[in-house]
Amino acid sequence: MDTTQTHREGRGGAPRTVSAAEKTQARAVxxxxxxxxxxxxxxxxxxxxxxxxxxxxxxxxxxxxxxxxxxxxxxxxxxxxxxxxxxxxxxxxxxxxxxxxxxxxxxxxxxxxxxxxxxxxxxxxxxxxxxxxxxxxxxxxxxxxxxxxxxxxxxxxxxxxxxxxxxxxxxxxxxxxxxxxxxxxxxxxxxxxxxxxxxxxxxxxxxxxxxxxxxxxxxxxxxxxxxxxxxxxxxxxxxxxxxxxxxxxxxxxxxxxxxxxxxxxxxxxxxxxxxxxxxxxxxxxxxxxxxxxxxxxxxxxxxxxxxxxxxxxxxxxxxxxxxxxxxxxxxxxxxxxxxxxxDLPVEVDDPARPVPLDPTRVRGHLRVEDVTFSYPGSDTAAVAGISLDVPAGTSLALVGETGSGKSTLAALVSRLHDPDAGRITIDGVDLRDLRLTDLAAVVGVVSQETYLLHTTIRENLRYARPDATDAQLADAARAAQIHDLIAALPDGYDTVVGSRGHRFSGGEKQRLAIARTLLRDPRVLVLDEATSALDTETERAVQRAFDTLAEGRTVITIAHRLSTVRHADQIAVLDHGRIVESGTHETLVARAGRYATLAT
Missing domain, CATH: 1.20.1560.10 (ABC transporter type 1, transmembrane domain)
Structure with missing residues (x-):
């Protein structure tokens, strides 16, 4: 029996079908x-x-x-x-x-x-x-x-x-x-x-x-x-x-x-x-x-x-x-x-009995233990059986072709999704046992698509830390190598960035995002292809800011340009959601495997 009925046109003039549930939902109230x-x-x-x-x-x-x-x-x-x-x-x-x-x-x-x-x-x-x-x-x-x-x-x-x-x-x-x-x-x-x-x-x-x-x-x-x-x-x-x-x-x-x-x-x-x-x-x-x-x-x-x-x-x-x-x-x-x-169920929520966590005492030891995850409606796992050990203060680079599961793994580390199987821990604590606010204080994310609010630079930075002083804002901007540019603007930190930050270039927006992340001072940092859309000169400036941001932190970097990850403590090569190689840049090049192919 057909459970839908076309009763009007949808977007672009296409017929829009309305489910039987949608037609009768008013009676269910x-x-x-x-x-x-x-x-x-x-x-x-x-x-x-x-x-x-x-x-x-x-x-x-x-x-x-x-x-x-x-x-x-x-x-x-x-x-x-x-x-x-x-x-x-x-x-x-x-x-x-x-x-x-x-x-x-x-x-x-x-x-x-x-x-x-x-x-x-x-x-x-x-x-x-x-x-x-x-x-x-x-x-x-x-x-x-x-x-x-x-x-x-x-x-x-x-x-x-x-x-x-x-x-x-x-x-x-x-x-x-x-x-x-x-x-x-x-x-x-x-x-x-x-x-x-x-x-x-x-x-x-x-x-x-x-x-x-x-x-x-x-x-x-x-x-x-x-x-x-x-x-x-x-x-x-x-x-x-x-x-x-x-x-x-x-x-x-x-x-x-x-x-x-x-x-x-x-x-x-x-x-x-x-x-x-x-x-x-x-x-x-x-x-x-x-x-x-x-x-x-x-x-x-x-x-x-x-x-x-x-x-x-x-x-x-x-x-x-x-x-x-x-x-x-x-x-x-x-x-x-x-x-x-x-009535929508909350798929990623605070635990009933959260593990107390002091973000200032977190070391940042990250473990990914046999993690598998599939997106809703997909029959294929985006990541399958992934296991990684990233000691505190070290760096991990995730490389691979588009669709290999790099960004999905990064999203799991920041708990934008929960794994279907396995677990991810920081200092031995399962991410699902932490309050989301505590996790956000521990894991910072800088992605390729930087989102800035349509307000001043000052308010954009304070979005990460509302109680930050002007001096702390300036220190974070200096570390991100964007303070001099801000200071040169007629309105300084009170400059309105425009819708989605379109008043600034890609590199400038990225450095503002780095400054915003610095204010939260996370122990674990995820850089999700954060420089892939930048030209070479801008990338160097942003990379210097990243180097400052990464000091003393556990860093996960996702990048297409392998030149940005060659100095990582360990590199994992993903293919169709699985790790096919791992090691340092030198050892992976010497193996002449998938990584060496990507590097050429």
């Missing part, structure tokens, strides 16, 4: 789980509920005051009674207004706190995800969930609970008052309920499906913005002349959003128009019934006016209750997308 979001604010919600009940009860005095004005004060020309009744009406309005402000403040605060918790919980949980999650997730999808999806839930989170309480209390109080005035007319008024409920269920189901489609479309739009308007994306589109196609893709996605919004709004408007007609007909029916021969004279004018006022006032809270049902049902698609991220 538990209302109890949504309710648990408000558990910590039970006391405040109780206060809001009490305010709502009091406000509704006070408001119900108005129709009885109106009846007294019409049936007694005006016919009897009782000015004193009339004044007191008018004062009572004004007092009712004032009290309900003040209570309404208090209710709005408390309920909005609770809603915003719930939104804050959702945002931070999703952000924190996603930050704990492994690199594998981000490699298989589209760029912009994560941002869309945190901004668009949680933002779309705001109305539900901030007002649903209080809206239900307020409208339900008002409906009950109004019905009680209507029954007190005339139970027969109340029965006539309630004929509106069956069609209202039927229409609401139809609209709710429609909006739920439209909301799910809209959020997926917004995610696609966010992806297009992220990929198309980043500095790298703009450069790519300009050099390939793909700007027109990119704009067309964005325009098509935006047009689909217009269609979805129109469908959603029209569904609600048709329902509202139908209900407005029905509610408008009810008073006319009541007037007709009051004038029929069998009922004429049984109701006073004041009772009739007060009842129709109550019946008219029933429209707003009743529709409010029904609208809450529509909004909540439609928002289940949003909750499903957020809970889907919150």
């Amino acid at each position: 538990s209302l109890r789980r949504i309710g648990r979001l408000f558990t910590a604010y039970r006391g405040q919600l109780a206060v809001v509920t009490a305010i709502i009940v009091v406000s509704s009860m006070v408001a119900m005095a108005s129709p009885f005051l109106l009846r007294a004005v019409i049936d007694r004060a005006l016919p009897e020309r009782d000015l004193t009674l009339l004044v007191w009744l008018v004062v009572g009406m004004i007092a009712v309005a004032a009290v309900t207004a003040v209570l309404g402000v208090a209710q709005t403040w408390i309920s909005t605060r609770v809603g915003q706190l719930v939104m804050h918790r959702l945002r931070t919980d999703v952000f924190a949980h996603l930050h704990r995800q492994s690199i594998a999650f981000f490699t298989r997730t589209r760029t912009g999808e994560v941002q869309s969930r945190i901004t668009n999806d949680i933002g779309g839930m705001q109305a539900v989170v901030t007002s649903t609970a209080t809206s239900i309480a307020s409208n339900l209390t008002t409906v009950v109080a109004t019905l009680v008052a209507m029954v007190a005035l005339s139970w027969r007319l109340t029965l006539v008024s309630l004929v509106v309920l069956p069609p209202a409920i039927w229409l609401t269920r139809r609209v709710a189901a429609m909006r739920r499906e439209i909301t799910a489609q809209r959020q997926r479309e917004l995610a696609d739009l966010n992806v297009t913005i992220e990929e198309g308007l980043s500095i790298s994306g703009v450069q790519l589109s300009k050099t390939l002349g793909a700007g027109g196609a990119l704009i067309d893709r964005f325009t098509t996605s935006s047009a689909r959003l217009v269609d979805l919004e129109l469908r959603s709004e029209l569904a609600g408007r048709w329902r509202m128009a139908t209900m407005t007609i029905i509610f408008a007909a009810i008073p006319a029916v009541i007037y007709l019934g009051a004038g029929l021969p069998g009922t004429a004279g049984t109701l006073s004018i004041g009772t009739l006016v007060a009842f129709t006022a109550l019946q008219g006032g029933l429209f707003r809270p009743l529709m409010g209750l029904l609208n809450v049902g529509v909004t909540l049902t439609a928002s289940l698609a949003l909750f499903a997308r957020i809970f889907e991220y919150l």
